[in-house]
Amino acid sequence: MSDRDRRRADAVYEALLQRQGERWVQPRVERTRRVLELLDDPQRTYRVVHVTGTNGKTSTSRMIESLVRAHGLRTGLFTSPHLERFTERIMVDGEPIEDAAVADAWDEIAPFVDLVDAELEAADDAPLTFFELLTVLAFVAFADAPIDVLVLEVGMGGAWDSTNTADGDVAVFAPIDLDHADRLGDTIAEIATVKSGIIKDGAAVVSARQDAAAEAVLRAAAEAHGASIAFEGAEFALAQQRLAVGGQQITVRGLAATYEDEYLPLYGAHQGFNAALAIAAVESLVGGGSQPIAGDVLADGLGGVTSPGRLQLVGAAPTVLVDAAHNPHGARALVTALRESFDFDEWGVVLGVLSDKDAAGIVDAIAPVAAHVFATTPDSDRAEEADAIADLAEAHELRVSVHRDLSEASDAARAWAAASDRRAVIIAGSVVLAGEALALSAAEDWKAGWSE
Numbered sequence: 001m002s003d004r005d006r007r008r009a010d011a012v013y014e015a016l017l018q019r020q021g022e023r024w025v026q027p028r029v030e031r032t033r034r035v036l037e038l039l040d041d042p043q044r045t046y047r048v049v050h051v052t053g054t055n056g057k058t059s060t061s062r063m064i065e066s067l068v069r070a071h072g073l074r075t076g077l078f079t080s081p082h083l084e085r086f087t088e089r090i091m092v093d094g095e096p097i098e099d100a101a102v103a104d105a106w107d108e109i110a111p112f113v114d115l116v117d118a119e120l121e122a123a124d125d126a127p128l129t130f131f132e133l134l135t136v137l138a139f140v141a142f143a144d145a146p147i148d149v150l151v152l153e154v155g156m157g158g159a160w161d162s163t164n165t166a167d168g169d170v171a172v173f174a175p176i177d178l179d180h181a182d183r184l185g186d187t188i189a190e191i192a193t194v195k196s197g198i199i200k201d202g203a204a205v206v207s208a209r210q211d212a213a214a215e216a217v218l219r220a221a222a223e224a225h226g227a228s229i230a231f232e233g234a235e236f237a238l239a240q241q242r243l244a245v246g247g248q249q250i251t252v253r254g255l256a257a258t259y260e261d262e263y264l265p266l267y268g269a270h271q272g273f274n275a276a277l278a279i280a281a282v283e284s285l286v287g288g289g290s291q292p293i294a295g296d297v298l299a300d301g302l303g304g305v306t307s308p309g310r311l312q313l314v315g316a317a318p319t320v321l322v323d324a325a326h327n328p329h330g331a332r333a334l335v336t337a338l339r340e341s342f343d344f345d346e347w348g349v350v351l352g353v354l355s356d357k358d359a360a361g362i363v364d365a366i367a368p369v370a371a372h373v374f375a376t377t378p379d380s381d382r383a384e385e386a387d388a389i390a391d392l393a394e395a396h397e398l399r400v401s402v403h404r405d406l407s408e409a410s411d412a413a414r415a416w417a418a419a420s421d422r423r424a425v426i427i428a429g430s431v432v433l434a435g436e437a438l439a440l441s442a443a444e445d446w447k448a449g450w451s452e
Contacts, residue, residue, distance in 0.1 A: 008103035012137070013086045015106070020129040027160035031120065032132045036165055038112040039136070042143035043150075043166040046076070049285055050166065052154040052195045053174025053208065055329045056274045059266070059307045060174050063278035065151040067293070067301035069094055071286055076142040076150040078163070080131070083309050083435035090138045092145050094304075105141040109133075131155050135162040149285070159197020167200045171227070172281045173207035174274070176214045177329040189213040196221035204284035205229040206236070206255075208277050230255055230280060230289070238276040241269060243341060252276045255283045257292035264302050267311040268337030275302060309434035311337055315446030318417035319344070319424040320410075322437045326354070326430050328361030334428060335369050345422040346371035348413040351389055352378040352406065352433040359384050360392055362429055367396040371423070372416060375402050376409035378432040389429075406436045418450040 036043060049068075051061045058079050065077040077091035087096040113136075117127045128136075135155070142150055152168070154161045176192050192214035199205055199221045207218055209232045222229040230236060239258065240251040247265040250272045251258065264275050279298070283289050293301075311334070312322045319342075325334040338347060349370040353359040363373075375389040386402045393400045403409035410427065417423040427437045441447075 002100075005099035005103065009087060009099035012103055012106045016086075016130050016133055019133060020126060028125075029160045029162060029164050031116065031125075031128060032135055032162040033165045034119070035109070035112050035116050035128065035132075035136050036139065038115065039109060039140060043139040045143045046147050047149045047285065048166045048168045049149065049151045049170045049172060049281055050154065050163065050168030050198045051152065051172040051174065051281075052158045052198055053172075054177040054191075055327065055333065056174040056208070056270060056277075057153055057172075059271060059310055060172065060274045060278050060281075061151050061153045062307055063275055063302070063305050064172070064281050065091070066094070066305045067278060067282040067298070068149050068151065068285065070297045070301035070304070071282075073148040074145065076138075076145065076147040078135075078138045078142075078150065079153045080134075080155055081431050083431065084439055086134075088308075089134065090141055092142070092147065097141055101141055101144065102137065105137050105144060108144075109136055109140055132162045135165070139166070154195070154198065157191075157197070158195040160194075161198075164198055168198055168203055170281050170284045171199045171203050171205045172277065173205070173210070173218060174277065175208045175329070176210055177327075187213070189217055192217040199225050199227050201225045201227070203227040204289060206231075206277060206280040206284055208232045208273065228284075228289070230284070232273065232276060232280075236276060236280040238272050241272040248272060248341075250275055252279050254279050254292070255289040256287060259293070259295075259298055262298060262302050265305060266307055267341040268333065269340060270333040270337065271307070271310075275305075309431065309438065311341075312438070314437060314441035315414065315425070317449035318414055320414065320417075320427065320441065320446055321424070322427045322434050322441075324431045324434045325362065325366075325428040326357055328358055328365050331362045331365035331428070334426070335365060338369055338426065342424065344424040346420070346424075348372045348374060348416050348423065348425045350374045350376060350406070350409045350413050350425060350427040350433075350437075351393070351429045352376045352386070352409075353384045353389060353429040354378060354380060354382045354432065355384045356382060357384075357430070359389060359429075363389070363392040363396065366428065367393070367398060370396075370398050372399045372401070372413075374409040374413045374416075375400060376406055376433075377404065378430045379405070379436055380430075380432045383430075383432070406433060406440060410437070410440060414446070414450050
């Protein structure tokens with residue numbers, strides 16, 4: 001990677017940041033479709049596995065990609081948000097896209113972006129947004145690579161998300177819960193209706209176990225599109241899981257076969273369920289749901305899975321873990337994982353949340369395991385104030401301290417944990433904070449242990 005290429009790629013990201021922000025969402029998928037039509041629809045040059053849901057969709061997407069790649073197919077993976085650098089969002093064969101490739105793709109789309117922006121202005125409509133353009137950029141970069149299969153994570157919702165300009169051969173639904181209620185709806189059924197928009201005619205649909213209202217919506221959508229549908233618990237299931245060094249051993253009853261004692265190098269019961277969903281998705285893609293995944297392929301695919309920022313070990317002596325856990329559902333899964341996968345008496349929780357998230361719900365979920373909350377502020381203009389997080393924690397009668405940034409909070413938490421070998425630290429509450437923690441832990445070499 002040359003310095004020139006890195007500068008070109010960084011300039012692309014700066015250009016994206018000048019657009020309406022990633023959290024600014026207008027239900028207008030046709031704008032993205034217009035740019036793609038001018039580019040001769042690059043998203044139709046490869047097969048697509050489209051993934052949505054409220055929690056677990058990024059980890060599930062990563063598992064699907066690894067399993068597909070283990071079949072010898074060239075893969076693309078589009079996820080969001082990134083932890084440290086935006087090229088993480090556009091993965092080719094398991095690696096972030098090269099700087100030169102993303103810059104070249106930007107040069108390719110720029111004239112058409114200008115054209116559509118002009119059309120939008122003439123119609124008194126807002127210009128293309130950050131995420132709309134990022135989606136177009138990724139689709140072009142994947143076509144240029146070229147790839148065989150794209151694992152495509154929805155940005156928000158489904159029906160009107162810019163990723164829905166691609167036609168998924170397989171539509172995958174991670175657990176659906178209340179999130180983004182201001183944009184997606186106030187009930188599980190309303191949210192599921194928006195997410196069900198990724199189901200295309202004749203597709204294969206696989207879904208995690210869902211609330212009854214969400215299941216009914218997905219079944220109706222599948223029927224309307226002549227799509228097959230398979231639910232966890234009925235057509236496939238996580239049959240067994242047990243702790244193993246560095247992760248867990250799982251047995252999965254898939255759509256085509258039962259896969260016994262497979263190693264998954266991730267912590268947390270929820271990751272076992274994500275793996276079962278990923279296996280069913282890949283069975284649907286590669287073998288139409290009737291052909292088992294070969295044993296060596298499955299072992300390579302699951303064994304190679306990573307999920308950065310999801311129960312990721314970043315420090316030793318004391319133990320420090322990082323988990324995004326940016327909504328109550330994710331925080332509950334985190335608490336379950338901490339109890340089941342780790343043997344510590346006390347957890348220090350470095351907690352920072354963005355203001356558009358349910359901070360109270362996150363604190364409620366984490367409170368049962370928190371011996372000390374180190375409240376802090378993620379490096380974002382959308383960050384909730386640390387004092388507000390502290391107030392929520394104090395309402396649970398937790399021991400709390402307030403810190404101006406992650407560096408200060410992590411120093412305090414690691415010093416607290418180093419006082420006993422029965423203590424550990426979890427940094428959670430925000431993808432932004434998780435990204436900061438990964439960078440800081442590497443820069444300070446937390447795996448070397450605590451030092452004053």
